Amino acid sequence: MLDANRIRVLVEIAHAGSIAAAAERMSFTAPALSQQLAKLEHELGCVLVERGRGGARLTEAGRVLLGYGERVLGELRDAETAVRAIAGEAPRRLSLGAFASAGKVLVPSALAAFGQAQPHVRLALFDIEPPDGYGLVASGELDLLITHRYPGVPLPDAGRLHREQILIDPLLLVLPEGHPAATADADPHLADLVGEEWICGAPGISNRTALDSAAETEGVHLDVAYETRDYEVTLALVKAGVGIGFVPQTILRAEPGAGWAARPLAGQRPAREIYVVHRSRPPAPVPAMVETLRRSARRALD
Amino acid sequence: MLDANRIRVLVEIAHAGSIAAAAERMSFTAPALSQQLAKLEHELGCVLVERGRGGARLTEAGRVLLGYGERVLGELRDAETAVRAIAGEAPRRLSLGAFASAGKVLVPSALAAFGQAQPHVRLALFDIEPPDGYGLVASGELDLLITHRYPGVPLPDAGRLHREQILIDPLLLVLPEGHPAATADADPHLADLVGEEWICGAPGISNRTALDSAAETEGVHLDVAYETRDYEVTLALVKAGVGIGFVPQTILRAEPGAGWAARPLAGQRPAREIYVVHRSRPPAPVPAMVETLRRSARRALD
DNA sequence: TAGCAGGCTCAACTTCACCTTACGCTTCGA
DNA sequence: TCGAAGCGTAAGGTGAAGTTGAGCCTGCTA
Numbered sequence: 001m002l003d004a005n006r007i008r009v010l011v012e013i014a015h016a017g018s019i020a021a022a023a024e025r026m027s028f029t030a031p032a033l034s035q036q037l038a039k040l041e042h043e044l045g046c047v048l049v050e051r052g053r054g055g056a057r058l059t060e061a062g063r064v065l066l067g068y069g070e071r072v073l074g075e076l077r078d079a080e081t082a083v084r085a086i087a088g089e090a091p092r093r094l095s096l097g098a099f100a101s102a103g104k105v106l107v108p109s110a111l112a113a114f115g116q117a118q119p120h121v122r123l124a125l126f127d128i129e130p131p132d133g134y135g136l137v138a139s140g141e142l143d144l145l146i147t148h149r150y151p152g153v154p155l156p157d158a159g160r161l162h163r164e165q166i167l168i169d170p171l172l173l174v175l176p177e178g179h180p181a182a183t184a185d186a187d188p189h190l191a192d193l194v195g196e197e198w199i200c201g202a203p204g205i206s207n208r209t210a211l212d213s214a215a216e217t218e219g220v221h222l223d224v225a226y227e228t229r230d231y232e233v234t235l236a237l238v239k240a241g242v243g244i245g246f247v248p249q250t251i252l253r254a255e256p257g258a259g260w261a262a263r264p265l266a267g268q269r270p271a272r273e274i275y276v277v278h279r280s281r282p283p284a285p286v287p288a289m290v291e292t293l294r295r296s297a298r299r300a301l302d
Numbered sequence: 303m304l305d306a307n308r309i310r311v312l313v314e315i316a317h318a319g320s321i322a323a324a325a326e327r328m329s330f331t332a333p334a335l336s337q338q339l340a341k342l343e344h345e346l347g348c349v350l351v352e353r354g355r356g357g358a359r360l361t362e363a364g365r366v367l368l369g370y371g372e373r374v375l376g377e378l379r380d381a382e383t384a385v386r387a388i389a390g391e392a393p394r395r396l397s398l399g400a401f402a403s404a405g406k407v408l409v410p411s412a413l414a415a416f417g418q419a420q421p422h423v424r425l426a427l428f429d430i431e432p433p434d435g436y437g438l439v440a441s442g443e444l445d446l447l448i449t450h451r452y453p454g455v456p457l458p459d460a461g462r463l464h465r466e467q468i469l470i471d472p473l474l475l476v477l478p479e480g481h482p483a484a485t486a487d488a489d490p491h492l493a494d495l496v497g498e499e500w501i502c503g504a505p506g507i508s509n510r511t512a513l514d515s516a517a518e519t520e521g522v523h524l525d526v527a528y529e530t531r532d533y534e535v536t537l538a539l540v541k542a543g544v545g546i547g548f549v550p551q552t553i554l555r556a557e558p559g560a561g562w563a564a565r566p567l568a569g570q571r572p573a574r575e576i577y578v579v580h581r582s583r584p585p586a587p588v589p590a591m592v593e594t595l596r597r598s599a600r601r602a603l604d
Numbered sequence: 605t606a607g608c609a610g611g612c613t614c615a616a617c618t619t620c621a622c623c624t625t626a627c628g629c630t631t632c633g634a
Numbered sequence: 635t636c637g638a639a640g641c642g643t644a645a646g647g648t649g650a651a652g653t654t655g656a657g658c659c660t661g662c663t664a
Contacts, residue, residue: 002378004306005622020640032623034642044382046389051641053631061388068381072374076304079370080346086363087348160462160582280462307651322611334652336613353612355660 004076006040007069009033010048011139014066018055070138071160074279077140081283094121094285097128097136098146101231102274105254106167107146110296114289121285130206131156137277143286145277146293150206151270152213160280164290167274167297169248171210172262174234176241182261189266190218197225197243199234206272211246214270235260248272250300306378308342309371311335312350313441316368320357372440373462376581379442383585396423396587399430399438400448403533404576407556408469409448412598416591423587432508433458439579445588447579448595452508453572454515462582466592469576469599471550473512474564476536478543484563491568492520499527499545501536508574513548516572537562550574552602 009022013033016022023030041048048062058066081091098107103125111123128136128145134156136142148169149155173188175181181188201208208224215222226243228234232255234245239259248271252262276293278286311324315335318324325332343350350364360368383393400409405427413425430438430447436458438444450471451457475490477483483490503510510526517524528545530536534557536547541561550573554564578595580588 001306001310001375002382004303004374004378007378007381008303018640029624030641031625031643035622038642044385044389045391046385048385053640055640061385064388065381065385068377068384072306072377072381073303075370075374075377076306076309079309079367079374080304082370083346083348083350083363083367086366087346089347320611331653332612333614333654337651340613355611357611 006036007072009036011069011073013056014058070135074138074140085284091283091285092122094143095124096144097126097133097142099129099148100127101251102146105250106296106300110292114292137161144289147275147277149273150210152209153206161277162280163275163277165273165275166294168271169250169274170271171246172249173265174238174247175244175261176238177259177261187264187266190215191220194220198222199226199237199243199245200224201229202227205229214268308338309374311338313371313375315358316360372437376440376442387586393585393587394424396445397426398446399428399435399444401431401450402429403553404448407552408598408602412594416594439463446591449577449579451575452512454511455508463579464582465577465579467575467577468596470573471552471576473548473572474551475567476540476549477546477563478540479561479563489566489568492517493522496522500524501528501539501545501547502526503531504529507531512572516570
């Protein structure tokens with residue numbers, strides 16, 4: 001039978017990106033992990049990790065084993081909390097991963113409400129940018145993940161994890177106050193905004209993919225002049241009149257409404273979908289937190 | 303994190319029924335398992351196993367951990383075979399659990415066909431009487447389980463295992479040749495057979511539960527004069543004229559038809575349902591074997 | 605009531621697997 | 635050409651795990 005500790009070594013190496021970094025996280029030295037990994041590879045008769053300058057990357061066999069290994073570690077963690085729960089010991093920690101803008105808008109109110117309802121549970125919050133984080137949930141490093149999908153971006157395979165949509169967050173066009181499109185009678189089309197300087201994430205960032213796919217649908221090309229993935233920066237730039245952007249409605253709700261105007265796009269109604277992801281039989285505080293997040297999500301749009 | 307080897311100790315103890323028997327199976331001595339189990343219990347702060355004369359029984363906490371532990375072990379096994387499959391190493395063994403009468407009728411033809419199609423796969427066959435065997439599948443000790451449900455007997459919770467019905471096997475009344483009910487124009491009711499001496503399993507055996515629940519439905523009481531769970535014995539006794547019984551149609555198909563007569567029961571049409579159970583992502587030969595069994599099941603009734 | 609057998613546990617000893625330290629190799633960038 | 639980052643190998647100490655042997659409890663039996 002494969003050794004669970006060696007599996008854990010593989011999982012940590014995969015998550016950390018290198019043997020040295022994984023050793024650091026596990027409070028071991030690099031040779032220890034190197035030896036364990038070598039034994040695992042020898043036992044299986046195949047290479048699991050490609051070593052190279054700048055870290056370690058998994059081979060196909062390594063990725064397959066990673067998937068199983070994450071589930072094994074998750075089951076082991078859940079087993080422990082489940083048994084302790086039977087013995088009357090309530091879980092005292094819940095770790096939550098969220099993307100940056102959820103961490104600023106959706107999560108704080110939920111955390112506050114949850115902290116009041118269950119003051120004995122310590123909350124650990126991690127910044128996880130989609131599409132990452134599924135493996136961390138599977139392996140139990142995270143109990144709950146808040147992730148999103150922008151239009152044009154595929155949703156990752158959830159494996160045996162449970163995924164639930166908690167919010168559809170419309171993407172609104174944000175313009176400087178006084179911009180012609182802000183005051184026009186009809187909602188603007190993308191085609192009306194081709195000459196603008198756009199503020200958006202760099203290529204590969206979800207909102208950029210969404211903007212590009214919306215533009216492609218309309219058959220136009222947009223000029224992204226300022227690249228930032230931070231919606232607060234986007235809004236500041238819009239207020240400064242340097243360009244226009246696409247911003248989720250929940251972000252705008254939390255922002256003082258001076259210096260900018262928001263309008264829906266005519267035709268397409270792009271929106272980002274927000275999901276929570278957790279294991280199928282999560283530890284006790286997770287369902288409560290999910291319910292809190294659902295409520296928080298409902299309030300985020302009203 | 304819980305130690306997977308200690309979890310394995312618990313699972314083996316649960317399956318074997320005692321520390322000594324589990325030690326035997328694992329090729330360890332009893333004190334070794336005792337110590338590992340004690341450490342596991344100490345680590346979790348609760349008793350997992352009630353020790354007593356005649357073996358060991360799990361506590362509630364132990365049963366919960368058993369469920370998780372079986373999944374962990376199953377994942378570890380499947381991980382190994384999946385990685386080896388990528389490395390081009392085909393699995394060479396498939397272990398199959400089946401209840402006795404399936405082992406005599408349904409399985410042999412399937413095993414023969416499978417052995418011809420995949421001669422390199424060694425088959426290991428185990429006698430597992432329902433409702434047992436689910437844990438063995440989960441932990442990977444079995445790759446495939448053939449189990450059944452008789453009317454009136456609840457189907458166990460399959461957890462995360464995949465269960466598929468492959469056959470509905472009608473239960474027919476079996477009478478000595480020349481018995482009045484065998485030659486009557488209409489199918490007999492149970493009420494017509496109250497005075498008979500029945501041949502059936504002991505209380506608690508599935509077919510006895512089925513017979514009792516059928517009798518209860520009709521509001522009659524039947525007299526079981528001969529207790530045997532073996533349908534070949536049942537048939538021999540019927541041929542000898544000492545009583546009547548209920549036998550699945552597939553069993554009768556495989557039996558030379560002299561000395562007895564079979565008829566369906568009027569009103570109720572009791573049947574045993576036959577299922578295959580395996581893990582959700584089973585090793586490679588399992589789907590092929592399931593397909594072989596499906597075909598074998600279809601032929602068993604025609 | 606004593607003896608016995610099955611099953612679990614305790615204590616001392618031994619072994620071996622794992623981790624650490626120290627050193628060497630390779631690659632990339634300054 | 636040097637240095638830094640990352641990985642591998644070798645040698646050595648330590649602790650955990652398994653074995654042996656003895657003891658305890660419980661239920662059966664003579």
